[in-house]
Amino acid sequence: MSELTVDGARLRSALETLAQFGATPSGGVSRTSFSPADSAARAWVLDRCEAAGLRVRTDGIGNMFVTVPGALDDARPVWTGSHIDSVPDGGRFDGALGSMAALEVACRLAESNVALRRPVEAVIFADEEGCYHHLLGSTALVRSYSPDELAKLEGRDGDRLVDALQGLGWDLEAASATAVPAGSVHAFVELHIEQGAVLEASSVDIGVVTSIVGMGGGRLEFEGRADHAGTTPMNLRRDPLRAAGELLTRLPEVTASISPTAVATCGIIGVEPGAANVVPSLARLQLDYRDVRRDLIEALEDALFEAANEAADRHDLQVRFTRDSITNPAPMDQRLQDLIESAATAQGRSTLRMPSGAGHDSQNMSRLAPTGMIFIPSTGGRSHSPAEHSTWADIEAGANVLLQTVLSLATE
Ligand SMILES: [Zn+2]
Known part of the structure; x- marks a missing residue:
């Protein structure tokens, strides 16, 4: 032909x-x-x-x-x-x-x-x-x-x-x-x-x-303590946004620990109370994490939460994770x-x-x-x-x- x-x-x-x-x-x-x-x-x-x-x-x-x-x-x-x-x-x-x-x-x-x-x-x-x-x-x-x-x-x-x-x-x-x-x-x-x-x-x-790839979505919340931005020394703060920042800088390392195809993104971040002169009391991160197998997505979710816990410990914070959904890879x-x-x-x-x-x-x-x-x-x-x-x-x-x-x- x-x-x-x-x-x-x-x-x-x-x-x-x-x-x-x-x-x-x-x-x-x-x-x-x-x-x-x-x-x-x-x-x-x-x-x-x-x-x-x-x-x-x-x-x-x-x-x-x-x-x-x-x-x-x-x-x-x-x-x-x-x-x-x-x-x-x-x-x-x-x-x-x-x-x-x-x-x-x-x-x-x-x-x-x-x-x-x-x-x-x-x-x-x-x-x-x-x-x-x-x-x-x-x-x-x-x-x-x-x-x-x-x-x-x-x-x-x-x-x-x-x-x-x-x-x-x-x-x-x-x-x-x-x-x-x-x-x-x-x-x-x-x-x-x-x-x-x-x-x-x-x-x-x-x-x-x-x-x-399958896609996971979830919300991480770091909870600390609101304080005066001028009078609270840096070492006495319980600042959830600093912990969030530490987690985000570790995303390449955390994803690489799961697989070469794993990716994780924080595209939405919010802080409370949200004032320039107040140390935040709460940081909320919307996470999107993907990989080619369901078990890898679940492992990635666990690894992200573990890294969040480590960051929370360094800043004396509470951390919570709520999964929205995981869609299966096809x-x-x-x-x-x-x-x-x-x-x-x-x-x-x-x-x-x-x-x-x-x-x-x-x-x-x-x-x-x-x-x-x-x-x-x-x-x-x-x-x-x-x-x-x-x-x-x-x-x-x-x-x-x-x-x-x-x-x-x-x-x-
Ligand atoms: Zn298309």
């Missing part, structure tokens, strides 16, 4: 057109789910697919499916896709790349004479970025949301999801009947920008994702990793097996079907920002690896 390739110019044009929906002056996009920009982009996708003669259906929560029939129409389909919603003032490629590449793959397969055994479906998942709920659309494929749950979901601006859906004229009954039975999809593959700088730093073309399918790697190698691309530190719809899809993810380099590792960038050459290379992977899955 002569090698089928994507139409790189058409893919570029699709990405450039999509970037106009919700375009911001800074060169990024604000296309949060179910916003007018998102709705306009969905309508454009629909028109584009219909013009290409492809069948499109949308489920009750807004996941879109674009179908290329196979010879065995009742065979389990191969899915590929991503999301077109963005964070506020986000970039032009996060999700958009995997969505437009999936549509390009669908168009290319439909217009070529290649014989597919299985149907191929390009999927655009609703609300991946969690305006209403993190990974809303793909979660709804794993398990339908109950009408009560849907009624409680609110957007970043406090508006209700059900009002947004009704405003679009959608049927709320269908919104809670979205689940797909496990095993009804043959395989799922998602192409995505790395959103980090590992591939660029190692000059590798294609990342083969081994696992999507391993990618071993056979799909091999398929992606051999497709890339056959096209002369260098590859690196690597975990994904960010969450993706693929983590939900891995509960429904064997799932694989393909990464391409992100310039400077920038993402969730207008600075998000990948080269057109890398985009085309990634789309061709996706096409060959989907093709081999759909012909087996």
Whole structure:
């Protein structure tokens, strides 16, 4: 079989057109789910697919499916896709790349004479970025949301999801009947920008994702004693913020003691009473900690708490830890990793097996079907920002690896 390739110019044009929906002056996009920009982009996708003669259906929560029939129409389909919603003032490629590449793959397969055994479906998942709920659309494929749950979901601006859906004229009954039975999809593959700088730093073309990391979240509180900032000698203070500072400077050492893939971040810090001339009585740290295995995340949580205790002892403080949640890591399918790697190698691309530190719809899809993810380099590792960038050459290379992977899955 002569090698089928994507139409790189058409893919570029699709990405450039999509970037106009919700375009911001800074060169990024604000296309949060179910916003007018998102709705306009969905309508454009629909028109584009219909013009290409492809069948499109949308489920009750807004996941879109674009179908290329196979010879065995009742065979389990191969899915590929991503999301077109963005964070506020986000970039032009996060999700958009995997969505437009999936549509390009669908168009290319439909217009070529290649014989597919299985149907191929390009999927655009609703609300991946969690305006209403993190990974809303793909979660709804794993398990339908109950009408009560849907009624409680609110957007970043406090508006209700059900009002947004009704405003679009959608049927709320269908919104809670979205689940797909496990095993009804043959395989799922998602192409995505790395959103980090590992591939660029190692000059590798294609990342083969081994696992999507699991994420822990929790709150640490150091409790000391409020004192006068002028009259209390430094050695007589019980200052919780100093202990917090000591813990934070030790994060690289604590994570390294668990595994090379462990990361920990404090992105929110608060002190009480919060006055410039008062030694704080309380420091509250919101922690985010991730790794590739559940037991490693739990060990990391223990190590963080132990380091917090050591810091608390040095300053004569109480320390408390409250876990908010741990989401389990999602391993990618071993056979799909091999398929992606051999497709890339056959096209002369260098590859690196690597975990994904960010969450993706693929983590939900891995509960429904064997799932694989393909990464391409992100310039400077920038993402969730207008600075998000990948080269057109890398985009085309990634789309061709996706096409060959989907093709081999759909012909087996
Ligand atoms: Zn994404």
